[in-house]
Amino acid sequence: MVKINGEDKNAAGKTLAGYLASANFDPNRVAVERNGNIVPKSQYAELVLQDGDSLEIVSFVGGG
Amino acid sequence: MISNQKEWMDALIERHGKERQKRFSAATVAVCGLGGLGSNIAIALARAGIGKLILVDFDKVDLTNLHRQQYKVSQIGMDKTEALAENLREINPYIELETHTVRITVENALPLLKNTDVICEAFDHAEAKAMLTNLVLEAMPETYLVAASGMAGFGSANTVKTRRIMKRFYLCGDEVSDVNGGIGLVSSRVMLCAAHQAHMVLRILTEEFET
Structure with missing residues (x-):
């Protein structure tokens, strides 16, 4: 299981890019923290989510 | 009238305490985007006696800004950087201001924002918010970021909050009220x-972090 935004998800083995697409996140509007560190944008395609990972996906909305 | 800087500083110390004010006065804070968020953030920080603000926006003051942004009718057509600097100096004549009338991009952001203690993301567009957030967290390991997401509409005031995402990354807003949902700011x-x-920003400067 991978903890994503506080919920357990069956996402182990997926790439971060794959998970974002499957969960309908726009990759151009997110910042992703994984186990306490920011995930560089350049690693989204290769990074494979592991059992026990904890992710916080911040998905920005417009307005300011 | 204020007769000198000492009088101004003494008044701040009386309200904030000497140790806190020392930190505020020594701090450099960047405000990226000078719209409804950025113009209000800058005014609060100038009043608190932050030593230096870096103000960045490419835009000019427009009539349609006045319903929420801290500008005046007399400033329509001025660069927001220039108009806000004028307003901030009326509030705090001793604040150091650095203005950049440019659109922040991945290419130009780092030199503009170097040597800042805290960066406020105050853009309008979600993609720009994400761009700056990723850039600061990836490339500026000593700098704190306070970003905003979700403040449109007439929803309850009580759903707007501050959340600590990482030690260096704080997110303010309700995180859902999108300006593109047909509701205005x-x-x-x-x-x-x-x-x-x-x-x-003030709490970060005095190491009073959210948990």
């Missing part, structure tokens, strides 16, 4: 979010 709710951001 309302002065009072944007000010709430800006106040959350400015307040988090």
